[in-house]
């Protein structure tokens with residue numbers, strides 16, 4: 001069974017949400033980011049040499065790191081849930097573009113410390129999204145996938 005290594009209140013929430021939404025079977029194991037020990041006493045450096053969460057261990061023992069890669073891997077395991085657009089489509093590239101933007105331009109340089117600042121940032125991020133015409137004539141912002149939102153909200 002897949003196992004997500006996580007820390008509460010951190011960006012590992014994003015793949016955790018994607019796992020829940022996927023309906024796939026998974027386990028979780030908390031990581032103490034100070035001591036780099038997992039809840040079962042394992043040395044986290046041996047699991048993820050980068051020392052940070054999230055990390056996803058597959059049945060094979062292989063470990064995937066980096067939230068955007070983990071989220072998309074999970075989404076691809078449950079295509080019927082439509083958590084991410086299909087690989088090779090322009091929509092998928094748009095998701096990857098947002099995830100890269102969030103991961104590289106925002107996550108490390110800026111962390112909202114309160115709900116109100118997170119909401120402010122979410123409004124700001126919405127303004128970046130591309131407006132699309134709707135059938136009823138109203139304008140709809142291009143929907144950023146749940147995974148991208150989850151990544152943002154939990155960063």
Ligand SMILES: N[C@@H](CCC(=O)N[C@@H](CS)C(=O)NCC(=O)O)C(=O)O
Nearest residue numbers: 010011033051052053054066067103
């Ligand atoms: N590039 C990584 C960043 C992961 C990251 O920054 N994780 C933080 C929590 S949000 C962490 O574990 N920090 C502890 C540390 O770096 O020691 C990703 O997107 O998954």
